Amino acid sequence: xxDLRDTMVIARREFTExxxxxxxxxxxxxxxxxxxxxxxxxxxxxxxxxxxKIEIIDRTCPxxxxxxxxxxxxxxxxAPLSEALAAAQWKxxxxxxxxxxxxxxxRIRDKQINGFVTIPEDxxxxxxxxxxxxxxxxxxxxxTLRGITTRIVQTERGRRAQISPDQLEAIIQPIExxxxxxxxxxxxxxxxxxxxxxxxxxxxxxxxxTVYAVAVMRxxxxxxxxxxxxxxxxxxxxxxxxxxxxxGVGGAxxxxxAVWLTIGALTLAYRAQLLGMFGISGGxxxxxxxxxxxxxxxxxxxxxxxxxxxSMYAAVGAMVSSEQDTQQVQxxxxxxxxxxxxxxxxxxxxxRGFTSAxxxxxxxxxxxxxxxxxxxxxxxxxxxVVSLAVLAVSTAGVAWAAAKIYRxxxxxxxxxxxxxxxxxxxxx
Amino acid sequence: xxxxxxVVRGLVKKFGNHVAVDDISFEVPRGVVYGILGPNGxxxxxxxxxxxxxFAPDAGEIVVLDGFRPxxxxxxxxxxxxxERGLYPKMKVGDMVEFxxxxxxxxxxxxxxxxxxxxxxxxxxxxxxNKVQDLSKGMQQKVQFATALIHEPELVILDEPWSGLDPINxxxxxxxxxxxxASGRTVLFSTHQMEQAEKLxxxxxxxxxxxxxxxxxxxxxxxxxxxxxxxxxxxxxxxARATAEVVLGDRSLVSGxxxxxxxxxxxxxxxxxxxxxxxxxxRLLAALVTAGVQLRRFExxxxxxxxxxxxxxxxxxxxxxxxPEAS
Numbered sequence: 186x187x188d189l190r191d192t193m194v195i196a197r198r199e200f201t202e203x204x205x206x207x208x209x210x211x212x213x214x215x216x217x218x219x220x221x222x223x224x225x226x227x228x229x230x231x232x233x234x235x236x237x238k239i240e241i242i243d244r245t246c247p248x249x250x251x252x253x254x255x256x257x258x259x260x261x262x263x264a265p266l267s268e269a270l271a272a273a274q275w276k277x278x279x280x281x282x283x284x285x286x287x288x289x290x291x292r293i294r295d296k297q298i299n300g301f302v303t304i305p306e307d308x309x310x311x312x313x314x315x316x317x318x319x320x321x322x323x324x325x326x327x328x329t330l331r332g333i334t335t336r337i338v339q340t341e342r343g344r345r346a347q348i349s350p351d352q353l354e355a356i357i358q359p360i361e362x363x364x365x366x367x368x369x370x371x372x373x374x375x376x377x378x379x380x381x382x383x384x385x386x387x388x389x390x391x392x393x394x395t396v397y398a399v400a401v402m403r404x405x406x407x408x409x410x411x412x413x414x415x416x417x418x419x420x421x422x423x424x425x426x427x428x429x430x431x432x433g434v435g436g437a438x439x440x441x442x443a444v445w446l447t448i449g450a451l452t453l454a455y456r457a458q459l460l461g462m463f464g465i466s467g468g469x470x471x472x473x474x475x476x477x478x479x480x481x482x483x484x485x486x487x488x489x490x491x492x493x494x495x496s497m498y499a500a501v502g503a504m505v506s507s508e509q510d511t512q513q514v515q516x517x518x519x520x521x522x523x524x525x526x527x528x529x530x531x532x533x534x535x536x537r538g539f540t541s542a543x544x545x546x547x548x549x550x551x552x553x554x555x556x557x558x559x560x561x562x563x564x565x566x567x568x569x570v571v572s573l574a575v576l577a578v579s580t581a582g583v584a585w586a587a588a589k590i591y592r593x594x595x596x597x598x599x600x601x602x603x604x605x606x607x608x609x610x611x612x613x
Numbered sequence: 614x615x616x617x618x619x620v621v622r623g624l625v626k627k628f629g630n631h632v633a634v635d636d637i638s639f640e641v642p643r644g645v646v647y648g649i650l651g652p653n654g655x656x657x658x659x660x661x662x663x664x665x666x667x668f669a670p671d672a673g674e675i676v677v678l679d680g681f682r683p684x685x686x687x688x689x690x691x692x693x694x695x696x697e698r699g700l701y702p703k704m705k706v707g708d709m710v711e712f713x714x715x716x717x718x719x720x721x722x723x724x725x726x727x728x729x730x731x732x733x734x735x736x737x738x739x740x741x742x743n744k745v746q747d748l749s750k751g752m753q754q755k756v757q758f759a760t761a762l763i764h765e766p767e768l769v770i771l772d773e774p775w776s777g778l779d780p781i782n783x784x785x786x787x788x789x790x791x792x793x794x795a796s797g798r799t800v801l802f803s804t805h806q807m808e809q810a811e812k813l814x815x816x817x818x819x820x821x822x823x824x825x826x827x828x829x830x831x832x833x834x835x836x837x838x839x840x841x842x843x844x845x846x847x848x849x850x851x852x853a854r855a856t857a858e859v860v861l862g863d864r865s866l867v868s869g870x871x872x873x874x875x876x877x878x879x880x881x882x883x884x885x886x887x888x889x890x891x892x893x894x895x896r897l898l899a900a901l902v903t904a905g906v907q908l909r910r911f912e913x914x915x916x917x918x919x920x921x922x923x924x925x926x927x928x929x930x931x932x933x934x935x936x937p938e939a940s
Contacts, residue, residue, distance in 0.1 A: 187685050187686075187689075187718070188685065191685070191716055194712070194715045194716055195716070198704075198708075198712055202703065202704070408701075411699050411700070411701065411702050412697040412698065412699025413699035413700050413701055414697075414699065415662075415667065415695035415696070415697040415699065416693070416695050416697075416699060416700070416713070416757075416760065418667050419662075419665040419666070419667055419688070419691075419693045419695060420688055420693075420713060420716045420717060421685070421688070421716055422684075422685060596667065
């Protein structure tokens, strides 16, 4: 009983020390701001091209008649284009077909216009229509121009082929092909967006597990370097010390992940309103929502995965006597984590495949990858439960071994134990 | 049947091939100040660590306060100043003391109350909210001391308490130890500084190279050593000393003589003699008077702890062997 009390007292110390630090507060709050920014900034970057001042140079020839010289020429596309752009709140103007490009470039430089469209003589036969302007990199400007110009060129082509506007409409009606991500049970969501979210989830778990497990190791090493260790192990069992440390540091991590996931879920759920606040309508890119189920699964895997790796890192901390020494000893664990994060592609590529099933069940990687696989619909609830069970049992084993190493290691200064010695510690 | 603060029987601890503690037994009665004395590397800290459940002994048994094995129940009743001084550098002074108090079994509010009292006593109140790392070494020592005493333990264990203390703080420490003794509690400390120890201890245990050399009440030991016979003689002049040579040469009375160890008077007129087996100071005095030796001083020497220590430990063991690292 008193062991548990000691553990909680130690956990409270570790927890408060972390939660009170300015860094913790800053990162916990800035993280979500970053996530919100991730949703808003792309929409903002797209910008609003309404009000763009552009001029149109149209060099096309009228149908059936000999083509007049350039300075007399009046293109067939300029008028409908100007009309359509004006309807989209742009400010178009038609200028002479023989206007040299240089004059227009100067006008852009002098900020008199945003840009100009050059329609070549062979535009109806496939010639490139070029827009040059200070907003030329904008996807929306491009999309708007492309949409309007396509329609106008098609209409003119239809007119020359003597196809009625209605017939033309019927012919060019777009054919939509859509791919959706589903496991046959949940409602399908946009495939691409799910991948994005799955990646984000895997990376956040990787990041937070690594950061907090390493924090446990550093905390152990600092107890050794500040020599407070002897006082601590005289006062409490090393087991309680290790457990308290892991629980306390993990508590801080759990709060951070919970805050992030909650804000992430809220951001996704209310993104239309959120974007509206920034004057963007339409809800921005199509993203799926984080369901409660996914959040719960992610938190469960975070907790177990964290305990799994934190125990290992605690043992590493106990094995070395200075922070520099940790570099080499933690390498094998780091490699395990990196294999996990590299396998993200394997899981996202084929969430229902054999490789996915393996890497999301092996305890080294399940914590990083299973939430993603679950999100992508590759895993059933049974898969999740089995994977959690495997992870829980392995975590218990790792914690047991770590406690043994910790018990012997905490008062070791100087030389690092070799593997044979470590085995002896386990039997101690 | 007296009750004991600590009973140690047949304690053995090996590190690899090195035997750090070799079959050590001793008993610490309640309410005394008990000193474990020995040169560096004698096994003092290893012994204290086993009592504090930091190391598990390879053999032997430890009973704390008549019935506790080293472990968490005993820990609530023990205060410990480790040889490796160390606190959490980034913790506030008040929080640090309170934290250890809670781990030693006090409730949170009680821990807070006593922390305030102790910091006040040690003159650290104004530093309560400062981080440990912002304090001077001496003040950190005081905080460390507070962590050992905050829960008013029945047994206070101090490992090399004087190391790194300035004379003023050494005085504060001695006062605190006196106070603990006056309240009927027990202090067990280790040191190799005999002068400090002599001012405080009731009982001692001298160990060297992991083995116990002797233990018991300091007074008894001193009496025994005195009975074994060291007499300090002061002759009135060099002639008187010459006259005495006959008596001092009597091997049934005196086994050896030498000039005084401490630089008291000069060697010309003073002698320290060791009585032969079976001889008494009384007989020596009678012989000297009979021989007509003019004496200025005749003193049965009560050996200082330092002397006993040097005599027993000897110069050979005083040089510590390779100090074993914990493993």
